[in-house]
Amino acid sequence: DAEITQSPRHKITETGRQVTLACHQTWNHNNMFWYRQDLGHGLRLIHYSYGVQDTNKGEVSDGYSVSRSNTEDLPLTLESAASSQTSVYFCASSESGVWDTQYFGPGTRLTVL
Amino acid sequence: SQQGEEDPQALSIQEGENATMNCSYKTSINNLQWYRQNSGRGLVHLILIRSNEREKHSGRLRVTLDTSKKSSSLLITASRAADTASYFCATDGGTGGGNKLTFGTGTQLKVEL
Numbered sequence: 001d002a003e004i005t006q007s008p009r010h011k012i013t014e015t016g017r018q019v020t021l022a023c024h025q026t027w028n029h030n031n032m033f034w035y036r037q038d039l040g041h042g043l044r045l046i047h048y049s050y051g052v053q054d055t056n057k058g059e060v061s062d063g064y065s066v067s068r069s070n071t072e073d074l075p076l077t078l079e080s081a082a083s084s085q086t087s088v089y090f091c092a093s094s095e096s097g098v099w100d101t102q103y104f105g106p107g108t109r110l111t112v113l
Numbered sequence: 114s115q116q117g118e119e120d121p122q123a124l125s126i127q128e129g130e131n132a133t134m135n136c137s138y139k140t141s142i143n144n145l146q147w148y149r150q151n152s153g154r155g156l157v158h159l160i161l162i163r164s165n166e167r168e169k170h171s172g173r174l175r176v177t178l179d180t181s182k183k184s185s186s187l188l189i190t191a192s193r194a195a196d197t198a199s200y201f202c203a204t205d206g207g208t209g210g211g212n213k214l215t216f217g218t219g220t221q222l223k224v225e226l
Contacts, residue, residue: 031212042201042218043156050212058213090155094212101146102203102214104155 002027006091006105014113019078021108023091031094032074033102034058034066036087043090049074050096081112119202119220127225132189134220136202137182143205145178146214147187150199159187159200192224 004025013019023032030051035043045058047066055066063085065077078085088109092102120135138145144163148156162169162178162185169176175188189196199221203214 033213035216040218043216045213045215048213059215092156096212100212101158101161102156104148104157106155107153 004091004093004103004105006089006108008108009106010109010111012111012113013081015081015083017081019081019110021076021078021089021091021110023074023076023105024072025091025093025103025105026072027093027095027103028071029093029103030071030096031100031102032068033092033094034064034074034076035090035092036060036085037090037107038087046076046089047074078110081110083112086110086112119200119217121220122218123221123223125223125225126192128192128194130192130224132192132196132222132224134187134200134222136185136187136217138185138202138204138215138217139183140204140206142180145176145185146203147174147176147185148201148203148216150201150219152198156201189222192222194224194226196222197224198222 007022033048034046037043044060046064049055049068088107090107091105094100094102146161147159150156160171162176173190178185199219201216201219203216
């Protein structure tokens with residue numbers, strides 16, 4: 001069965017370190033998205049991609065970057081982790097149409113000390 | 114800022130009762146979606162309603178959409194303990210908004226035995 005996976009599921013790091021969160025989907029979806037979820041804020045969009053070599057900034061993109069070298073993967077990099085980036089991160093994917101729903105990964109809980 | 118705002122933030126009911134959650138949004142949309150999130154898990158799509166639809170049913174779920182008031186409601190009938198979860202509405206960006214979604218802050222539903 002097609003799925004979307006994230007790794008690691010839990011990560012503890014220190015302020016200033018570079019961190020990369022992996023997202024891999026086997027749906028063959030063109031669209032991929034990264035969100036962070038914090039209490040009181042719901043899900044906020046960090047970056048998104050509509051296809052290979054395409055990346056776009058979302059609502060809260062500062063301090064984060066993504067690259068899309070193939071259809072299946074959209075890794076999220078925190079260039080220099082900050083305590084404000086402690087959060088739960090979700091990756092999602094969808095097909096190309098406006099009516100398409102998003103399929104979510106299980107999430108990565110990141111703690112920045 | 115959040116496109117969708119759910120009301121109430123938290124809801125506690127007895128098994129067998131109906132649960133109603135409301136969502137308000139700010140800009141024009143092509144569609145509105147509802148997602149469920151169980152504790153510690155990713156979001157799961159429940160139902161999508163298009164902007165030209167007023168009501169949609171799926172099993173025990175009933176969604177209404179009032180584009181003149183920019184609001185939607187999700188009704189879960191004959192609730193079960195397994196319905197305990199957080200529920201989020203999500204809207205697209207309307208014409209030219211692309212395939213990205215904006216999520217509300219969610220309603221936490223607790224169904225007690």
